Amino acid sequence: MTRRIVVVSAGLGQPSSSRLLGDRLAAAAARALRAEGEQVEVDVVELRELAVDLANQLVTGFPGARLAAVLDRVAAADAVVAVTPVFNASYSGLFKMFVDALSVGSLDGVPVLLGATGGSARHSLVLEHALRPLFAYLRATTTSTGVFAATEDWGSPGELDTRVDRAGRELAVLVAGLARPAAVDPYDVSAVSARFSALSA
C-alpha cells in the first residue's frame, strides 16, 4: 500500500527555506516508512503558486478549479507536512488562507508534522503557541516534535538533522499506526434523510 505524504509549504523565497525544510521532513518520514516496508509518495504543494487562487476564493466563497484540486489532494493525504515562515510572531497570512480554504473535517485525524522557519531561534515557540492550537482545532493528529529551522540551523546541519529525523520517525509511526477515519459525506443519503426525519417528527 502506498502512503501519500503531502508537503504544504508557505515559503515565498526562491529558493525557499520553508520548502527546503518541508522536503527534508517528508524525506525523513518516507525513510522511516520505507524501512518498515511501506511504499511512499511525496507530493509538494507550494502555496506561493496558489496566492491568487486563495485570494479569489476569499472573495467568491468557493475555490477555483486549480485550488479545489489541491484541497482534494490534501484531504486525501495519509500525512501532511505543513511548513510556514514566521511572519510577525505567527504563521504567514498565505498559510492561514490555505488552512481557511480547507473544508470542515478534511484533516480530521490526519497525521501532521509541523514546521516553521525564521531568522532567529527566538521564534521557535511559534510552533507551540500558533501552529499547534490551529491544528488541534482542525482535529489533526500532530507529532509531538515540531521542527523550527532558524537561519543559523542551516549552517550547522547536524543538530537540525537530528530533529528532522526524530520528527519524521514520529510521523511515520502515526501513519503506520492510525486508520484514517472515514470522511463525512454531506450527501450521505441515510444521514440526510435521518436528519430531515428527526426535524420533521
Added chain:
Amino acid sequence: MQFGIFTVGDVTTDPTTGRTPSEAERIKAMVTIAQKAEEVGLDVFATGEHHNRPFVPSSPTTMLGYIAAKTSRLLLSTSTTLITTNDPVKIAEDYAMLQYLADGRVDLMMGRGNTGPVYPWFGKDARDGIALAVENYALLRRLWTEDVVDWTGEFRTPLQGFTSTPRPLDGVPPFVWHGSIRSPEIAEQAAYYGDGFFANHIFWPTHHFQRLVGFYRDRFAFHGHGTRDQAIVGLGGQAFIRPKSQDAVREFRPYFDSAPVYGHGPALEDFMRETPLTVGSPQEVIERTMTFREHFGDYQRQLFLADHAGLPLKTVLEQLDLLGEHVVPVLRREMDALRPAHVPDAPTHASRVLAAQSPAPTAQLTTAGRAA
C-alpha cells in the same frame, strides 16, 4: 419550459458613473423590470426578500401584488421567501391573498436566508436555520391544505382551531420551490413533498449544484413522486448580453470588477470559465444555457439574474429586450424539442387545479401546463 428573471434587489453604486440609485428609484425600477419581462415574453418574475442593506425588497407580496395589477400573464414568484424568519402563518395568508389578486399567477420559492444577523432581528437563531425551515414549512402546508389547524411546535406559539385566511384560491395553494446553495437537507425536503427544487446556480461552479440537483432527483423518485427525470428542477443563471460579444465583455467588466459578490477577486474570464456567468452575444448565451440541460437533465424553469451590480435600469431593460427577442425564443424551441413527453412542465395554478380534480394522485406531475 418557463423562462424568467430573478432579482436580489441590491442597491449598488454604478462603478462607471459613481451614481447610487435611491431606494425609491430601485424599487420602482424593479417594478419596471417586471413589466418589461412580461412585455418581452418572459414567463416569470421573481423577487428576493432581504431585511438588510444594501437590499430593498423586504416585502415581496406587497411588490408582487402591485406588479400583479400592472401585468396580465406574468407568473409572480420569489427568490426567496424566508421560511426561517417569517411566521408561517403570515406566509400562508400573504400568499393566499396574493393568489386572489393575481388570479393564480403565483408560486414561491422557499429559502433560509444566508445572513446570520438577520435571524435575531426576527427573534430567531441562525443555528436553527434548517430546523426552522423544516418545521415552518410543515406547518405552512397544513395551513394551506387543512381548514382548521391544531398545532404545537418548537418555534412558534401553538395554534388551536386556527383557520388561515383567505383559503387558497380554488382550494389549491401556490406551487412551492425550495432553493438552496449548499444544503442537501433542503433538497431532501423538496423531494419528500414532491415540490420543486431550485439551484441558484450563480456565483458557484456548476459541479457543485449538479450534486444537489442529482440528490434531489434521486430522492424525488425514492419518495414516490415519479421518476428521476420527472422531478421539477429550476436553475438560475446570469448573463450580460450585447449583439456583439466584445461589446458585452467591455461594457460588463467594470460592473463585474467591483460587484459586491465577486468584485476585486477573479478575472471576468476566469469566472466565466468556472461558473455559469455568460457575458457575450445572444448566440453565446443560448449555447451556454443549452449546456445547463446537459449538466442537469431536462428542467422546468430557467431564471436569469439581469439587474445587479449597479447596472443602470436602461441597460437592464436592453438586456430583457435581447433575452426576449433573441435568446428565450430559441431556448424555448430547442429545450422543448429535446424534452421527452413524460417529463412534465413546471406546475401552474391551472395545471394544479386540474390535477386536484383528477383522481390520480400523481396527475399534477404529468399534466402539461404553462402560464396561459
